[in-house]
Amino acid sequence: MSARISRPVTGFLALALITAILALDLGQSGAPDLFTAPPAFAFGSGAAPEGAHCTGG
Amino acid sequence: MFLQRATVLLIVLGFTLFAFVMAGPRAGLLVLVGLGFGLVLEGLRFGFAGPWRMIVTDRDGRGLLAQLIAIALVAVVAFPLMAGSGGELVPAHAPVGIGMILGAFVFGAAMQLVMGCGSGTLVNAGSGNLVGLIALAGFIAGSFVGTLHLGWWSSLGSLPVISAQGSFGETGGLVLTLAGLAIVAVIAFLRSAPGKRIPPRRLWIAAVLIAALALANLVIAGQPWGIVYGLGLWGAKIAQAGGADLASTAFWAAEGNATRLAESILTDVTSLTNIGLLIGAFAVMRWRADPGAQTQALTLASYGAVLLAALVLGYSARMAFGCNVGAFFSGISTGSLHGWVWLVAAFAGSILGIKLRPVLLRPRISGGAYA
Numbered sequence: 001m002s003a004r005i006s007r008p009v010t011g012f013l014a015l016a017l018i019t020a021i022l023a024l025d026l027g028q029s030g031a032p033d034l035f036t037a038p039p040a041f042a043f044g045s046g047a048a049p050e051g052a053h054c055t056g057g
Numbered sequence: 058m059f060l061q062r063a064t065v066l067l068i069v070l071g072f073t074l075f076a077f078v079m080a081g082p083r084a085g086l087l088v089l090v091g092l093g094f095g096l097v098l099e100g101l102r103f104g105f106a107g108p109w110r111m112i113v114t115d116r117d118g119r120g121l122l123a124q125l126i127a128i129a130l131v132a133v134v135a136f137p138l139m140a141g142s143g144g145e146l147v148p149a150h151a152p153v154g155i156g157m158i159l160g161a162f163v164f165g166a167a168m169q170l171v172m173g174c175g176s177g178t179l180v181n182a183g184s185g186n187l188v189g190l191i192a193l194a195g196f197i198a199g200s201f202v203g204t205l206h207l208g209w210w211s212s213l214g215s216l217p218v219i220s221a222q223g224s225f226g227e228t229g230g231l232v233l234t235l236a237g238l239a240i241v242a243v244i245a246f247l248r249s250a251p252g253k254r255i256p257p258r259r260l261w262i263a264a265v266l267i268a269a270l271a272l273a274n275l276v277i278a279g280q281p282w283g284i285v286y287g288l289g290l291w292g293a294k295i296a297q298a299g300g301a302d303l304a305s306t307a308f309w310a311a312e313g314n315a316t317r318l319a320e321s322i323l324t325d326v327t328s329l330t331n332i333g334l335l336i337g338a339f340a341v342m343r344w345r346a347d348p349g350a351q352t353q354a355l356t357l358a359s360y361g362a363v364l365l366a367a368l369v370l371g372y373s374a375r376m377a378f379g380c381n382v383g384a385f386f387s388g389i390s391t392g393s394l395h396g397w398v399w400l401v402a403a404f405a406g407s408i409l410g411i412k413l414r415p416v417l418l419r420p421r422i423s424g425g426a427y428a
Binding site for chain 1: 068079080081082083084086138142143144145146147149150151182183184185186187189190193194275276277278279280281283284285286290291294295297298313314316317319320321322323324325326327332335336339342343348349350351374375378379380382383384387388393395
């Protein structure tokens, strides 16, 4: 744990963490089904949003 | 320098294209929105935790005023947009409760210890801040553990969901929200020292851009900008990979959450914007000729304190139905009473966190506390 770890190296470590989570996720859940992908914009889609939000219990 | 910037562009465009190809156009657009947040937050140094500290310690209200301007801009557009959307766009409403208030207070304190809030932790980690990277790991774990206990905290007692538009109508609710923001702005203005009252041009531009991105988030996703849900989901994915049976927990067995857990995070709104935000902050740091110095080295115990505070940060954000983004920014800008209560409780906690900071964070070189 040293201050000698530069910002670029730390930034790449953060990207590596995200990549690892994504790889783990895709290994678990598989790739999303593009045929059930929502339209580009929720507004005007005629459907209620299905996403989850921090305010949900 | 050319190679460095070409690498940045490759990462930015590569992940956007990856999300678009893997999960469809909405996923690609949400990554772009997240990238925008990262570019603005890091590039124009627009933050949440820092300004809340500055107004207390330096009587500098410029950053807080910029936050209020951004929230007001979102509210002016979001209120009528949601009202006319026929349910396609939903607000960030949550109940006010004992657990929620306690969570907001603790979050406010913890965010001063890890030197970043929900969005700030992602920005800090992406921009190469070591404390931010440690905090991100803690935040992910904490927000996941928080989901396991949310039912208990909610059972301590809460009001029904109360919103400005629900109580006073769309126009009345918007006027009330803007009036509330104006009152807070006046308090911040009066508290600030002369010369530290009017946001500089940089923060005006950032406030407008953040508002535009938040509205883009709403129109594309159908819901306001959020952070915490995605981080908790990442923690749940890791726990599940480690053998945890989350189907037996109330939170992850609930219909919407079970779907998110079963499907890829590339289908989760807040995960996509979170990843984009982190990459955006990384891009700004790598684009600069000088990425800047690493944060001051801390003692090992202080790094431990950061990790613990980040765990608490994530956990309390879950208790509070959101962080500075989901509860404060998006809650208030879409009319939720809980956003206002969150503001008061978290600000009180933030004052405590500012006092704890020099006690818990010690630089490795003796002779002072962490600035």
